[in-house]
């Protein structure tokens with residue numbers, strides 16, 4: 001049987017640096033665990049624009065569609081701020097999500113014990129926190145038409161459209177319920193059904209999928225503003241949160257920051273099963289391209305490495321190997337190694353991006 | 365000259381209880397400071413639905429349009445959950461905001477020193493926090509057309525429309541810059557210009573109003589997801605934040621919760637100047653109707669009393685009297701009186717809603 005295939009899209013800013021460390025991990029799994037991958041690489045974001053004048057070429061997209069999993073670094077940077085909307089680095093990311101139909105974005109918000117003191121929240125509020133935000137990723141106001149800036153009378157008006165069909169809501173709800181079954185069996189769905197009709201439909205469909213297919217999972221509903229409050233107040237009340245594209249963008253970033261472990265958080269974006277049974281999948285760290293520290297060996301590669309661990313788990317059915325990799329990272333942290341973003345008052349041994357990657361390989 | 369006029373809309377849940385305490389304060393200002401108001405009262409929300417079958421009658425709206433300031437308690441409750449969208453308590457609130465054209469919603473997020481330990485955030489992150497969120501309140505996805513649940517092929521689709529004109533953005537931007545001039549001279553504008561064209565127009569117009577009319581104010585722009593992160597990480601970096609209706613709903617609730625002082629936070633919703641020079645205005649606490657504790661004398665009336673202090677300041681040009689009222693509240697807190705929501709580990713003297721109101725009157 002052919003090796004499973006991976007396409008690496010390092011992107012911009014610190015993307016290439018952190019991805020170089022993931023390469024070391026992939027190589028280790030090949031050499032030591034007989035887990036060989038066919039790895040190819042291409043451009044996305046500003047890097048693609050610089051080379052080809054577009055933030056994602058059709059060729060790169062075709063490759064992404066053909067592989068078993070895509071690993072992405074990060075996109076964006078001030079250099080591209082004044083580009084046309086359609087040419088911005090972010091459009092490459094949004095296009096690949098949309099064209100691969102990666103509707104279910106899994107964003108774990110986990111607090112690593114060694115890092116709990118980094119949180120702006122009190123230790124007892126975040127220590128041991130482990131929640132999963134499932135964000136709808138291919139619809140809603142990110143993609144709805146009509147959209148644009150139009151002229152009306154003597155002024156301009158900016159328009160975007162929030163749009164959700166029943167089937168779009170149902171499939172991401174299913175994905176949240178499935179996850180909850182393997183976790184603590186609780187889903188909280190968030191919208192603004194008190195203000196938006198799209199939220200009314202969202203609530204109704206999530207409830208229906210629950211009642212008909214997952215009655216054994218505990219389901220609650222919350223308005224998104226109250227949800228933001230509750231996340232900040234006592235995040236441990238949640239297990240799985242399911243919400244739309246825009247609310248998910250904000251709430252998952254908020255939750256990620258609460259953990260104090262931003263440089264540590266991976267994400268998975270999953271679509272429908274392919275012919276081989278694997279879901280279409282793209283894995284990327286939650287952090288951005290951090291142009292201010294790019295190229296200085298300061299970036300923390302752990303979020304990107306943990307994204308590869310998610311790939312092992314969700315794309316390659318290698319849960320045990322994923323556990324092994326996550327265990328290695330915990331060991332490295334416990335031994336006190338710290339990239340710049342993890343240097344707190346209690347100190348630690350400062351290491352560069354590549355030293356951190358090497359340490360993880362060694363711990364493996 | 366006629367007395368300035370106030371319309372009180374107590375609404376639902378704890379609304380009537382907390383408003384009864386505000387009445388005592390209003391009476392005190394009449395008796396002791398010669399500040400007399402013509403006070404009338406009407407229904408909104410579920411209370412209006414129960415009496416009239418609609419969440420806001422045309423008569424109540426006409427009264428609101430005619431007075432100098434509206435004081436509102438809170439709307440909503442589980443009893444009304446299954447009403448038609450158009451009849452829900454919230455529609456009464458949205459209608460009055462829209463018809464009075466109260467485009468600028470001022471939501472201070474302040475941390476009261478006596479309560480800093482209530483925050484889930486570390487004391488040094490929130491102690492002394494004083495930021496102001498200016499939320500656009502009469503446009504955006506809350507009101508844009510088309511909206512509704514439609515049938516497409518063999519399924520339904522929920523649609524809402526985000527819509528902002530240049531003049532809608534410009535007027536709320538002006539209101540934020542004006543506030544900043546009286547504060548720390550800094551405005552941060554938040555949108556998702558990397559994803560939404562309405563955000564691109566938002567950013568452009570805010571920048572233009574700044575450059576042409578307020579070049580002396582420091583202006584920055586942030587994506588709303590990054591803004592949520594930064595609010596949770598280090599909220600003191602902000603002075604005034606200006607953002608749209610939906611982002612403002614979420615970000616201001618998030619900021620409010622961070623302060624630990626949710627039962628203490630007032631808000632003002634301001635429109636254009638009326639013939640007498642006063643802005644159209646509605647004042648309401650940030651907290652909701654809290655149906656679970658309604659009618660038990662447990663509610664904290666301070667947010668509602670502080671909303672009246674905002675009315676003194678923004679509608680009646682009585683800044684000194686507003687300071688006096690705020691000072692009285694600080695004194696009461698410092699003396700250790702606490703409603704149930706404020707009872708923390710260090711204790712305090714438990715008081716009921718009306719005892720708290722009486723104590724504020726006494727401190728005045």
Ligand SMILES: CC(C)[C@H](C(=O)O)[C@@H](O)C(=O)O
Nearest residue numbers: 076090093094249558559589
């Ligand atoms: C870069 C941007 C387009 C993107 C988004 O808004 O989805 C990012 O914030 C994210 O959450 O992955």
Ligand SMILES: CC(C)[C@H](C(=O)O)[C@@H](O)C(=O)O
Nearest residue numbers: 194195225440454457458613
């Ligand atoms: C009650 C609801 C309609 C309202 C809103 O979403 O604006 C509330 O959350 C608020 O922030 O005032």
